[in-house]
Amino acid sequence: MTVALRPPEEVMRLDRMGCFHQSRLSFMRMLLRRLKAEDWTFDRPVFEIAADGTGRAVYSAHGPDRSYSLVAFSHDLPPEARSDRVIATAWDATFTLFDGVPDAEDLARLGANVPLQEAGRITDRELTLSRANRSVRLFDHVVDALSRGIQPDPVRIDAVGYLMRTTAVYGSGKFGAADRARIADRPECAAPFQVEMLTVWLIRAFVLDQVEAMAQARAPDRAVALDPELRRRFGIGNSTGLGMAPFLVHHPVLLDRWITARETALARVLEQAAPPDRIAAFIAARDAAARNVAAWRTDHPVQAAKLDGLRADMERLVAQPVTGWAALWEWGRTALSLEGQELLVSLLLEPWPELVDGLGATMCAEEDARFAIDGRMALDDLRGALCAVHGIEGCDGPARVWFTSADKLEPRLGEPDPALDPHAQPLATRRDAAALLAAMEGRTGDVAGFLLDHPEHRHTVRRVQIALRHPYAEIRDDLASTAMLPADMLRAKLSFFGAGRFDPRSDRWVRIEMFRGAPFPHEMADAGAEPWAGLPA
Known part of the structure; x- marks a missing residue:
């Protein structure tokens, strides 16, 4: 039996993409599997944290060929200066991932610049x-409890899930950091976003060490360390806004590689029999997911309604007999909501590491080599491709405009205004496709001749030709529609990172948890082959 991949017109709709969950192919899990398989070691050569939590620290990760170091600076931040917005100029802690192990001169340079973030100056020795x-x-609460010799309240821990949340993790050349090309040929950096995930994982270690150090300084004779099981219940939070959403549009080939890997993994599993040991592994993952869903909280009305449906889905899934993967999947396609269906995708992959994990190597792309336009293509073929990809039958009602903000050069979404035209971004892909189709009305010939007369449509022609070769490259919705929810784009990308417990604060920004339940660097030597399933109870 050969199972076909789900068609892009089904998978690449934002209502479904906004229901994706982390899986074995998420980048956080890829990172921890590699660190474990290659026996990476970790140390903390610098840890200078005062009683008030201020100071600096260095956490180094040593692999087979090279080392990386998180350099952390903790600050005394007045409450009125604390903000998660991108326009903030001060933070409780600032970080960089250094390529190697920094010496005293490096630390002095970084100490003068990293706390300033984009206002500072970093070099290509810094990766994030x-x-x-x-x-x-x-x-x-945690510092106070530990200083009194007791453990913090687990209920309060689970209600929040983290002690700090990052408001940005920049890489790939931004603000002077090393370009992606500088590290792309390193095996440990080949998969997407590995240095960013390593940064966040080491930040988590720093934060938990910091609260223990503060408690110890406050009460040296009485303070205790966190219980290891309780400690692992802390993740790292993240606040992510509209600036992340355009990534999926700007990187169509990469998006195709991610979705293709996930859909291929699903198809491979559906071809398999269901022996008892694999069913047991599925049930363990399913039950952990059910506990996680039960603990997931949000106040956003759209996500709250989806969560209610997902909890009902999990009750149905727990009650459903597991006799075969294909039968379970066919049942789920009709019995479960989109949230439940996409969680079922992730759960079906869990028992099959030998079928799934290797696909991580296919999830990167050298996109520049695939962006050349084929000028020989006949316009009739281009029309057919446009209609196949975008189903051009008019767009979804009134439009908004994507533009770049003047202050932070960050993507924004607003109402149409001639003043925004110089700052507009080419993200309204379906509307651009409709405009291209209209411009081709009555014309024959080839693409090259058409673009000589209409060069303004080059970017749309390029996208359509990419989608012919890479079927999951294009989101099949109107990205400028007033009905479009940018949070769905954020959810899709963050699921591939490995994030969980999505909590939209509006339709344009979301809070998440990362690495909740994962081992810490000092625990990796004793961790299992799959150090973290990403589904903490």
């Missing part, structure tokens, strides 16, 4: 730049 703010009430 990041900052984070405390979840103040939980942070203070």
Whole structure:
């Protein structure tokens, strides 16, 4: 039996993409599997944290060929200066991932620049730049409890899930950091976003060490360390806004590689029999997911309604007998909501590492080599491709415009205004396709001749030709429609990172948890072959 991949017109709709969940192919899990398989070691050569939490620290990760170091700076931030917005100029902590192990001269340079973030100057020895703010009430509660010799309240921990949340993790050349090309040929960096995920994982270690150090300084004779099981219940939070959404549009080939890997993994699993040991592994993952869904909280009305449906889905899934993967999947396609269906995709992959994990190597792309336009293509063929990809039958009602903000050069979404035209971004892909189709009305010939007369349509022609070769490259919705929810784009990308417990604060920004339940660097030597399933109870 050969199972066909789900068609892009089904998968690449935002209502479904906004229901994706982390899986074995998420980048956080790829990172921890590699660190474990290659026996990476970790140390903390610098840890200078004062009683008030200020200071600096260095966490180094040593692999087979090279080392990387998180350099952390913790600050005394007045409450009125604390903000998760991109326009903030001060943070509770700032970080960079250094290529190698920094010496005293490096630390002095970084100490003068990293706390300033984009206002500072970093070099190509730095791979990422990041900052984070405390979840103040939980942070203070944990320090206070440990200093009194007791463990913090698990209910309060689970209600928040993290002591700090990052508000940005910049890489790939931004603000002077190393370009992606500088590290792309390193095996440990080949998969997408590996240095960013390593940064966040090491930040988590720093934050938990920081609260323990603060408690110890406050009460040296009485303070205790966090219980290891309780410690692992802390993740790292993240606040992510509209600036992340255009990534999926700007990187169509990469998006195709991610979705293709996920759909291929699903198809491979559906071809398999269901022996008892694999069913047991599925049930364990399913039950952990059910506990996680039960603990997931949000106040956003759209996500709250989806969560209610997902909880009902999990009750149905737990009650459903597991006799075969294909039968379970066919049942789920009609019995479950989109949230439930996409969680079922992730759960079906869990028992099959030998079928799934290797696909991680296919999830990168050298996109520049695939962006050349084929000028020989007949316009009739281009028309057919446009209609196949976008189903041009008019667009979804009134339009908004994507533009770049003047202050931070960040993507924004607003109402049409001639003043925004110089700052507009080419993200209204379906409307651009409709405009191209209209411009071709009555014309014959080839693409090259058409673009000589209409060069303004080059980017749309390129996208359509890419989608012919890479079927999951294009989101099949109107990205400028007033009905479009940017949070769905954020959810899709963050699921591939490995994020969980999505909590939209509006339709344009979301809070998430990362690495909740994962081992810490000092625990990796004793971790299992799959160090973290990403589905903490």
